[in-house]
Amino acid sequence: MTLKGDNYSVEFIKPSNKIVFRGVLRLQGKEHYQEIYDLLIKSIALAESVLSIDMSKLEFLNSSGISSLCLFAIYLRDVPGKRVIITGSNSISWQAKSLNNLLKFTDKIQLTLV
Amino acid sequence: MKNPIHIGDNIDTEQDIENIFKVSLLPLDIFDFWERCGQFSDFIADYFTYNFTDRPGCKNLISTVINELVENSVKYSKNKSQPIELVIRKRAHRLVITITNSVPRHQKEKFSSICRELFERDLDELYVERVQAASLDSKYSGLGLILLKKDYNAQLGFNFFENDQDLSYVTISLDIEVG
Numbered sequence: 001m002t003l004k005g006d007n008y009s010v011e012f013i014k015p016s017n018k019i020v021f022r023g024v025l026r027l028q029g030k031e032h033y034q035e036i037y038d039l040l041i042k043s044i045a046l047a048e049s050v051l052s053i054d055m056s057k058l059e060f061l062n063s064s065g066i067s068s069l070c071l072f073a074i075y076l077r078d079v080p081g082k083r084v085i086i087t088g089s090n091s092i093s094w095q096a097k098s099l100n101n102l103l104k105f106t107d108k109i110q111l112t113l114v
Numbered sequence: 115m116k117n118p119i120h121i122g123d124n125i126d127t128e129q130d131i132e133n134i135f136k137v138s139l140l141p142l143d144i145f146d147f148w149e150r151c152g153q154f155s156d157f158i159a160d161y162f163t164y165n166f167t168d169r170p171g172c173k174n175l176i177s178t179v180i181n182e183l184v185e186n187s188v189k190y191s192k193n194k195s196q197p198i199e200l201v202i203r204k205r206a207h208r209l210v211i212t213i214t215n216s217v218p219r220h221q222k223e224k225f226s227s228i229c230r231e232l233f234e235r236d237l238d239e240l241y242v243e244r245v246q247a248a249s250l251d252s253k254y255s256g257l258g259l260i261l262l263k264k265d266y267n268a269q270l271g272f273n274f275f276e277n278d279q280d281l282s283y284v285t286i287s288l289d290i291e292v293g
Binding site for chain 1: 149242258
């Protein structure tokens, strides 16, 4: 299951319970992230106990996109028996500075910055 | 300039400025071709990267900051055919950025109260509150500005004013360490 835009892709790899974000995501507003949000919801439903999300290849995500990830974190609160591990990069400023906002919404997310 | 209202930090845009970049953008040109916003932000980041060669990662940071400010101005300009004025000044290891756009008169009070909250509230609490509110109502939330202040430790100032034709504007001033 893969979503592709001109500058990005979001791929759910079911056998490894993993989502990989790549490229640049600067969509126009929260409603434009609906498709990606829906992919996250489907993926957590299909994943076994842990869903891994690799952000380390996502060069940019604007504040609308970060908000959509936060809404996914809020959704996670009510999903029993599932956890999410997010991997990001310390060398990409938005990841180093803003990814930890997700942790304010749920304790079901573990964040690793490398 | 009539009925000025200042909110937030006082940003010095004069002292020890080493170079200046000014540009006018039509909000409509970006609104209709949204990718221009990111492309423009990347161009500005490339332009200033030469001044910060000892600061790895500065290109990503500059592009992110410019992109958030321009997105904000484009979305909330009253008149999408009236130019946004963007000025970027370099001072030592910092950039001082001002961006001016028109504001719908009837929303000026709402905008200014949202701006005031950035200086009166705990920003982590405010962020959580605004994300939850934005899930119900996607109108102006100022989430990008909260992130710039909270996560990037930027100084932020807002100047609301009216011109001689009684049109309302806001200038957002931001002072940020790069690198």
